[in-house]
Amino acid sequence: MDVALFIIPENNTDNVDTSFKAKALATISDELLIEISINAEVDPLMSFLGKNPDDLDDLLNILDTDDNSSIYSPDKWFSTEDGLNTIIALKNYVIENPDNIPNNTKTIEDLTQFETILNSLAKENIRWHLGME
Numbered sequence: 003m004d005v006a007l008f009i010i011p012e013n014n015t016d017n018v019d020t021s022f023k024a025k026a027l028a029t030i031s032d033e034l035l036i037e038i039s040i041n042a043e044v045d046p047l048m049s050f051l052g053k054n055p056d057d058l059d060d061l062l063n064i065l066d067t068d069d070n071s072s073i074y075s076p077d078k079w080f081s082t083e084d085g086l087n088t089i090i091a092l093k094n095y096v097i098e099n100p101d102n103i104p105n106n107t108k109t110i111e112d113l114t115q116f117e118t119i120l121n122s123l124a125k126e127n128i129r130w131h132l133g134m135e
Contacts, residue, residue, distance in 0.1 A: 005029070005134065007112075009119050010052060012079045012129040018122040022115045026108035027092075028134065034102070035092070042091035050080050050088070050132040079129035082120045089116050 006023035032048055039046040093113040100106040123130055 007047075008133045008135070009116060009123075009130050010133045011123055012131075015123075015126050015128060017126060018119060018128070020119055020123075022119065023135075024112035024116060026105045027112040027116075029104060030109065038092055038095045039088060042088075042095065044088045044091045045084055047088050047092060047132070050085060050130075052131040052133050078131070080131055081129060082124035085120045085130060086117065086124070089113055089120060093117065 004025050005028040006025045007028045008023050009020050011018065011020055027047075035048060036046045093110060096103045096106050096109050096113065103109050120130065
C-alpha cells in the first residue's frame with residue numbers, strides 16, 4: 003500500500019480542491035525532511051500532521067525531545083503562511099539538490115500542488131493540517 007500525504011482544510015470549501023494526494027513526497031524520510039526544515043529555519047513538514055499526540059513517539063525521537071506540546075494535537079490548525087514557508091523551503095531544496103531526493107520530479111510536482119492548495123486556502127482564510135494515509 004502506498005503512503006500519501008494530503009491537506010485537510012479546517013472548513014470545507016467548494017472553491018478549493020484538496021483531493022490531491024502527495025505520494026512521492028511521502029517517500030522522503032522524516033529525518034531528511036527535518037534536516038531540510040532545520041537548515042531552512044522553517045517548521046518540519048510532519049509537525050503539521052494531524053496525528054494523535056499518543057502516536058508521535060517516532061517524530062519526538064527524531065526531534066530529540068519528550069515535549070509534544072508544540073506538535074499537532076487533534077484540535078490544532080495551522081496558518082497557511084507557516085505551511086507555505088515549509089513547502090517552499092522543501093521545494094527549493096529539491097530543486098537545488100535533486101540527487102538527494104528519490105523521484106525528485108514527482109516530489110517537485112507534489113510540493114507545487116501543495117503550494118497551490120495552500121495559496122487557495124489562504125485566499126479563503128482557511129487554516130489546515132496535514133493528513134496521511
